[in-house]
Each structure stands twice: as structure tokens, then as C-alpha cells.
Amino acid sequence: MSAAVLALLAGCAADGGGERPKSASSKGEKASALGRDKGYAHDPFPSTYHAYPGVPTLVTNVTVYDGEGGRIEGGSVLFADGKIVAVGQTLEAPAGATVIDGTGKWVTPGIIDIHSHLGDYPSPGVEANSDGNEATDPVTADVWAEHSVWPQDPGFGRALANGGVTTLQILPGSANLFGGRSVVLKNVYARTMQAMKFPGAPYGLKMACGENPKRVYGSKGRKPATRMGNVAVDRATWARAASYKRKWDKYEDEGGDPPERDIAMDTLRGVLSGEIRVQNHCYRADEMAIVMDMAKEFGYKVTAFHHAVEAYKIADLLKQNDTCAAVWADWYGFKMESYDGISANLALLEKAGACAMIHSDDANGIQRLNQEVAKALASGRRAGVDVSDAAAWRWLSYNPARALGIADRTGSLKPGKMADVVLWNGNPLSVYSRPEKVWVDGAMLYDALDPRRRPVSDFELGQPGEGDVK
Amino acid sequence: MKALMLLSAALVAAPVAAQTIAITGGTVAIGDGSAPIPGGTVVIRDGRVVAAGRGVAVPAGAETVDATGKWVTPGIVAGIGSLGLVDVGGVQESNDSGARNSPFSAALDVATAINPNSVIIGNERAGGVTRAIVSADARGSIFAGQGAIIDLGDDADPVTRPRAFQFVELGETGADRAGGSRPAAYAMLFDAFAQAEDFRRDPKGFDGRSRDALLKRADAEALLPVLDGRMPLVVHVERASDIRQVLTLPKRFPRLKLILAGAAEGWMVAPEIAAARVPVMASAIADLPASFEQLAATESNVGRLQRAGVTVGVLFDGSGGEHGLAQFAGNLVAIGKIPGAAGLSWGQAFATITSGPARVMGVDGEIGSLTAGRRADVVLWDGDPLELSSLPVAVWIDGKPQPTRSRQNRLRDRYLTPDEGALPKAYSR
16 A cells, blocks of 8 residues: 555666676686686676577567667568567568467567566565665675575566566665666576576666665664765775776786785776676766766766656756666655656657666566556657657667667567567557567567466465466 | 535525536546447536536536547546655655554544645646545554545645545554554454443543553544444455455444455455455555465456456555556456456446445545536546546546646656756746
């Protein structure tokens, strides 16, 4: 009865961006690049994800949003061997391909949620499962969200079946200024976290500004207790990180005695060297401006502000800094720093040419991100900002893929990319539509018409409601 | 609003033409579960609905509103929540939704705290919400206190029905509030009812004011109308077995008028709920085992309850404001296309956020539909109100046109272009 209260602490992650991904890659790249893999392993928990088998599939007679702003009426989408082969008006079915007549239906790229706590705040939300906030110190850059992710969270299945979500970033919570590393997952159930890990996706660093850190630590009589305290602790930490980076860079360039290892500083060094992306929980416009200056002071970049309810007030500044805003459609008023939230936020960002995207931060909201975008579109149109439906799909897949550093592999229906595809039983921007089929890397992992293609996590097995429509 | 009604009733013979409004040419949804009617007319006079539907004559002298291409519906009835009690959820001093440190419980009366000028009320009114079922949260006891039905009108008189129900927690939350277990919650409930009877028998001899009194005098007094069935008892439970337990209460307290809130596993005991004639306020979207009392939660809950014959209203449990109920109801239509799911027709779905909650609370004779005689809470939408692309274009509450500007719209307009002009943004309004 008080969903808003949950939002007070639950959400918030920040992804920071670096140009050079390094994470779940299991390719064993040679550790020759500057500062990488020379002094210590950068990928100690490598991805073991593998695509499940699929069949060459041609979906015909559908409306296509390609995820990059393109729209095709009466189009076709062909994928095989886990990859998109072609998207066009009329395509020939290769021999042996499964052909699905999608008349009246729509095909889009799978939805990507850049801000989720599935796995680290799983269902059931009991204290024993509460693993999202290491709220014992305002600086916990040493923790990695992936070490909290419970792969049996029933929420993953709901996000797939009801939400068409194929990729998601799991973030630590926002109690801390430096919350820890994020992890990017393919939305495919597995026995281990590693087997869900998106191969080669860069890590993110979750940071938070504003009310949460100062409330959590101020109430314990500790620093920070104010917004200025937040920034003071941030800057002191970045100064230490810069020094750590210098020592390790020198060692990796020149050899000698290895400097002392600090797991937290490894992550911050990764940010400063452009390997890890900063994903920054921040509501208020004025605070975002301060954080962007702080980033310049220490030579890193904020990839995206999350929960940026006031992003519309500084859309120009965000554009200038090439920093994205990840937002809800209409959440507001549940805490002081969310008081000025408006549902035209996304549209106003788009109008200003800023990078924008939807996010959920919520195990229920992640099941309706397409609907959230539709509401944001309506609010924009009411304000005279007419973003097209096809362009709006970038808020759901391509823009989050870019902010996660995986847009070369997923996020749009371009040949060669992962076949992360949703067939919707109607216009996905209508409240009356649902995913009919969802493919991840070309494997059909949900089919609304086939109860056997409906995932049931270990937790739900043998419980009331097992395997029910949800 | 009540004063206005009395006034208009007293002046039946006076000219009323100026107060008659006919909204013509739109698609009319009555809100009673019936299908929408294209090309319908809605006539309201003196704050009440006169007629709605096809072939309704426009009275001479009526002010007409052309609704061609638009939809005309009753306003959303939102609940059970904190509208009017809260400015900012996380700002304790602005939040009257709970009182952990109060010695009182059942006696707490939210009607004393409703603020019609709250920014949230203005925002939600602009979103098509015209009435709300308001309850506090239970904090220091299993009892949250007495809830109210309010309107969201832009006037100084927001309370439609004060002390409309008592709210009690008897599931996991109740266990927590009672000291740690469900048996403790039931012990607290039974003892409170017993003390209320003690108070009834001998008010002078009843303690209830000493520091260690388990139940305060005012709380005991507040429970009497519940025991007499004059005030419904809204019980928040989710688990199937908890629902069954609640349904046994009338054996001991035969006049209790029960309402279930939550009931995520209600579909598992739907025939029992229907047989007991207990109405339910349930979530449309809860589909996760968010707790051990909601293991079997599914979006099909509302549909399955309704098919079993249970009166259901949809509970608001989102974060984007109560106007989001329209989206939730739309989802209940959407699942109808999924094999195995229990979807609703459009009319049924729309009723779960209008006449449904009104019926559950026993006020459907007054609000929640465009049936003749109901209060004229009318929303004109630019399209299908359950569809995500639609927004209200005009709102009437008790027949009075409402402002459609909200603080959110003002912020939007100020920042349509983010850069400052000749003066700072503070001068732009």
C-alpha cells in the first residue's frame, strides 16, 4: 500500500561510462593495453553465458520499430544462428526457416533496462534477501552487485514474459556515495550469476548524490550529513583514486615493486582509465551540474544520471556534456528531491537533443517499460513536443544499449547484432498489447501461446501459483 | 460540497438552466460495467447526473459541451491510499499517513487532516481522479483508524464521507504491528472488540485513559460502529489462508461488515469470498511473490475474483500518482489476449476504477458512475481513457468545472526550453 516508500531506498544506480568495456569477456584478451590485466585480473568472475539453441526464424507482415528510430510497415525480420540477418519490407525465408505470420503484430528489439535491482533485491523481499545496499560505509566501491545477484529471482521471468526485457543492468542501491560495481545480464535464467553475465559488457560504477547518502549516514552521526558533505567525501575519494591510478600505471609501465592492492580503488581506477562507466543516481538539476563539474575535475565522465527527475531543467547542459538521463515516466513526490518530477521529462530531453531513456528501478515497473514510454509520449504531445513512436523506441533499447557500451551488439534490429527480439500481439505502445514471443540470442525463451515456454524459477517451483499466467 | 447539495435541494423551484450542462457527441462510458456508447450525451444539473447514454435529450437552455471525438466518463475513484494526507511521502512533517508514536489507533480520523490544496490533489485531479478512498497506515497497532471518502474538487470542502470505514491489518503487517505473529494480531483484535463491548456496557467504569491501558477510551468507542455493522471494517490480508481466517470472523461478530484489501491470493479462495458476499479491493498488477503471503500473486486475480461473483475494485499500488489506475485497468483488458489469463472486458475493467471501488465501499449510490442521480464527477478525455495516449481535457466534480492546470504543468511550461531568456526562469510564469 506504499509503493512509493519502497522507492525511497531501493532505486538508484549509476552507470558510468568508459569507452573500453572490460568485464565478462571470456576471450582472454592479451593484457598489453595500458593498465589492463597486467598488475591484476580485471575479469575474475568471467561470463559463462551461452546462447540457447534457436532455429532460423522469419517473422512476416509486422510493423517493425528497429530501435534506432526506423519504422517499417508490413515488414519482415529474419534471424538465424542467434543473430539478426535482415530486416526489410519483404524477405525470402531460407530453407528450413520457421516462418511466423505476424499480421497485426509488431516486432521490436528486446527492451533494455539500465536500472534494475532484480537479483540483489529479489522477490520475496525478505530481510534475508536484501542484498542491494552495503549501507555500512558511504564509500563501498569495493562491492560488486554481481556478488549479490540471486539468479532465481522470480522477477527475471516476469520481466521477460510481461515486459519483453532481454538485457538489464543490476546496480547496487543508493545508500552510498560510491555504491559499487554494476553488472549487465542477459535476461536468461541460469544456475549461476556468471552464466547470465552479458559477455564483454563494461562494468558500471554506481554513484549516488542527494538525500539518500546524507540521510543514511547523517542519521548515524557520520559524514556525510549534508549535500556539501556528499561532495566533500566524493572528492576526497577521487583524489585517492587518482593517486592509486598513478602508482599502478607506473608499475604496469615500468615494473618494480607492485603497489598495495585496494579492491575499491581498482574500480575507481577503472573509471579514471575509461574502462568502467559511471551510472549516477541524481534527482536534482543543480546537483547534476555539480557532479558533472566534479567529473571534469578528476578526469572521468558521467555516462548517465539515473532517476533524473529534474533532467528537463538542464537538458541543454546534459547534451553539452554528452551525459544521458535515465528516468521514470511519471514517478514523483515520494521524496523531497522528486517533488518536481513531470511526465514530459523524456519528451523535453528529446526536444533538446539530449540522450534520454526509460528505466524501471522496480520489479513491477520493469514489466511495463513500453507502457511507461507511451505515457511519456502522450505527455510530450500534450506539451506540443511530438516525438514519433519509432523514435521513442530508442528510449527502450538503443539509448540504454549505448549507455551500457553494448550498442554494437544489441539494442536495435541491425544485421549481425544479437537476435534479442520481441513479437508483440499489438502495438507495444498501447496498453492492450503484450509480448507474444521473446527471443534472446535467437532462442525462443517465452511464448505466450505455449505454457512450456514460460520460465518458473526454483523459488516458485512447488509453490502456490507455480507456472500460472502472471 | 455537502452545503451546496443541500442548497440546491432547497431551491428546486428556482431557475436551474445555468447549472445544466449537456456534454454531447462523445463516446460515453457509464462506469457501471457496460460497454462504451458512441455518440452519447451526458446531462448534469445542480451537481448531479440527470441522464447519460444514447438518445438523451439536451434540455432547453443547457450549456453544451461538444465532445465529438472524445470520451465522457465518470472520474476515477482512487484508493485505498493517502491522497490529501501527504505533500511529500519522505518528508515526515508533511506526511499524515501514519502515527507510530500516538497512543491512539482505531480512533484516528483522517478526515481531520485532508488538505484540498495539496499539490498532489491538483496533479491527480488533472489526471482524471475525482474521488478517493483515504486511509492512514497502521503503525503502532493493527488498527490504522477511520478512513474517509473525499473529493478532489478545487474547493475548501473535500470530505464526502468522514469515518467511512475502519482499517485493520491481519496479515504479515498485522503480525508485525501486534508484536510479531498472526496470533498476536488476532489476540489484539479480539481483545479490542471485547473492550469495546466493555465500554458499551459501562462507559463510566471503563478505564482506557491510564498509561498502561491496552486500548484507549476513544479507540474502544470508535470500534462500536464496526461491531454494529454501521461502519465497514477493511481488512488487509493477502494470503489465501489469511483470507479464510478473516471470513470466519462474522461467526463471532455477526454484524461485521467486512471488506478485503490486498487479497493477492484471493483467486485461490474466490468461491468462499463470493459466498460470504465480501467485496475486495485488489491490485491489478501485483504478480510477484513479493512476500510469503503473496506467493500466488497474478494479474489474473481481479478477473478470477470477478468471474466467481466477487465485487472488486482496483487498489492503487503504483508510484506515478493515482491517475495511473487507468493504465492498471487497461492491463486487465490486455491480459484477455493471453491464453490462461482472466482478462476483463473494457466496461468491466473501467468499472474496477470507478463504480467498483464505490460499490466495495458502499457509496455507489453517490459516486463512481454516470447513472442518474449520482454526483456529477465527469471527465472529458481526448481518447479512450484506459489507453496510454489519452489525457483528460476537462474535469467536473459535483458538477463544477475544475482547473486543469497543475503544478506539474506549470513546471513543464516553464522549462519547455531549458535555457534562460532575458530574465531567470524565476520570472517565467
